[in-house]
Amino acid sequence: MKVFKFGGASVKDAEGLKRVSAILKATQGEVIVVVSAMGKITNALEKLVPKLDATEAEKQIRAIEEYHLAIANEIKEPYRNAAYETLQKDFTNLRGLVKDHPINNQDERYDSIVSIGEIISTRIVSGYLSAEGIINEWIDARNVITTDDCHRDAKVDFDKTTDKVNTYILKTLKEKRIVVTQGFIGFSDKGHVTTLGREGSDYTAAIIAYCSNAESVTIWKDVPGVLNADPKKFKDTVKLDHLSYQDAIELAYYGASVIHPKTIKPLQNKNIPLFVKPFSDPSAPGTCIDADNNHLLVPCFISRPNQALLSLSPKDFSFIAEENLSYIFDSFAQLRVKVSMMQHSAINFSVCFDNGLSKLPHLLDAFQDNYRVLYNDNVELFTIRYYDQATIDKITAGRNILLEQRSRYTIQLVLK
Numbered sequence: 001m002k003v004f005k006f007g008g009a010s011v012k013d014a015e016g017l018k019r020v021s022a023i024l025k026a027t028q029g030e031v032i033v034v035v036s037a038m039g040k041i042t043n044a045l046e047k048l049v050p051k052l053d054a055t056e057a058e059k060q061i062r063a064i065e066e067y068h069l070a071i072a073n074e075i076k077e078p079y080r081n082a083a084y085e086t087l088q089k090d091f092t093n094l095r096g097l098v099k100d101h102p103i104n105n106q107d108e109r110y111d112s113i114v115s116i117g118e119i120i121s122t123r124i125v126s127g128y129l130s131a132e133g134i135i136n137e138w139i140d141a142r143n144v145i146t147t148d149d150c151h152r153d154a155k156v157d158f159d160k161t162t163d164k165v166n167t168y169i170l171k172t173l174k175e176k177r178i179v180v181t182q183g184f185i186g187f188s189d190k191g192h193v194t195t196l197g198r199e200g201s202d203y204t205a206a207i208i209a210y211c212s213n214a215e216s217v218t219i220w221k222d223v224p225g226v227l228n229a230d231p232k233k234f235k236d237t238v239k240l241d242h243l244s245y246q247d248a249i250e251l252a253y254y255g256a257s258v259i260h261p262k263t264i265k266p267l268q269n270k271n272i273p274l275f276v277k278p279f280s281d282p283s284a285p286g287t288c289i290d291a292d293n294n295h296l297l298v299p300c301f302i303s304r305p306n307q308a309l310l311s312l313s314p315k316d317f318s319f320i321a322e323e324n325l326s327y328i329f330d331s332f333a334q335l336r337v338k339v340s341m342m343q344h345s346a347i348n349f350s351v352c353f354d355n356g357l358s359k360l361p362h363l364l365d366a367f368q369d370n371y372r373v374l375y376n377d378n379v380e381l382f383t384i385r386y387y388d389q390a391t392i393d394k395i396t397a398g399r400n401i402l403l404e405q406r407s408r409y410t411i412q413l414v415l416k
């Protein structure tokens with residue numbers, strides 16, 4: 001049995017649904033299909049999390065609804081009507097959540113509202129496939145992916161999820177060959193909807209593959225495979241035919257957005273290969289990621305913009321050792337700030353982190369009393385795996401290097 005994951009870009013319109021259907025028609029055997037919210041719908045739903053004026057909220061919900069109904073219109077009857085009926089219930093549910101879910105519990109509210117994107121997209125995909133003669137069952141991932149209560153970044157309980165994959169997915173798969181379920185979303189033991197972090201649908205595919213001992217996972221993308229750099233930012237990119245789990249996890253961790261960083265671990269743990277394939281050309285080989293540990297022949301580079309660099313020196317001249325480090329990391333954890341790079345000396349700790357959520361002022365508050373604090377906002381973190389001097393020179397030309405760290409295969413540079 002295989003696991004396929006289709007991201008938002010792959011199901012953003014009727015053309016996308018047609019391709020999903022063609023790919024599934026051409027695939028033999030059992031397939032678990034994991035689908036994200038359509039297009040940029042997660043961003044649109046995020047805007048409904050803060051309390052909006054009722055007319056404005058309704059305007060935004062209406063736009064989301066119309067976008068989905070237009071795509072659902074491509075479903076052939078009688079499946080279209082059935083899909084419309086369930087979608088109507090989902091939108092009533094969304095309206096209720098936006099209006100009534102307590103605003104004081106922001107992250108819980110976020111998960112309840114934002115998860116609806118995946119629910120809706122899978123209803124449409126499942127209905128479309130049925131109308132095309134592809135028998136399938138829609139399965140609610142909230143009955144399967146069991147997590148803790150850490151909203152927006154929930155941790156998966158693999159044992160409980162394995163039991164539920166057996167109960168809800170594998171039995172159905174025997175009868176129907178194809179099941180369609182949501183990426184990104186889960187349910188906590190305490191009875192709340194949770195999400196696994198933005199772009200988390202890849203991770204869901206890996207979790208399900210792990211729990212069901214799948215033969216492979218394929219992530220269908222709008223790129224030919226994993227490239228050595230982001231083609232939107234760099235010219236002359238090269239597609240990588242093969243990557244080891246280790247290179248893949250390092251590249252994803254440093255910010256290569258083609259795969260969610262959490263995806264690799266469950267697959268490596270069970271030696272399940274991951275294919276990244278072009279949605280527009282399903283027979284192309286794409287990239288295969290597995291346990292084969294051969295080094296890449298080209299440097300890979302990853303740029304992470306919108307970082308902040310913070311330098312902390314204890315005012316009392318105490319060493320950057322256990323006590324200071326535990327206070328510093330505790331503050332980062334409490335504010336849920338993700339560290340991208342760090343370096344320390346006797347009395348200095350430098351840390352680069354993603355400042356997308358504008359956490360810098362909160363961190364300054366946490367540290368200002370006991371540390372001398374310096375910072376640079378809006379810097380770029382550049383990672384080159386399998387670096388060479390020519391690549392470093394190209395990247396750093398005319399720029400100010402604020403921090404540099406090298407290991408045998410990887411160099412990281414914070415650039416202004």
Ligand code: ASP
Pocket residue numbers: 007008036037042043117183184197198199200201202
């Ligand atoms: N829909 C979610 C997001 O946009 C999850 C995903 O697409 O993987 O972050």
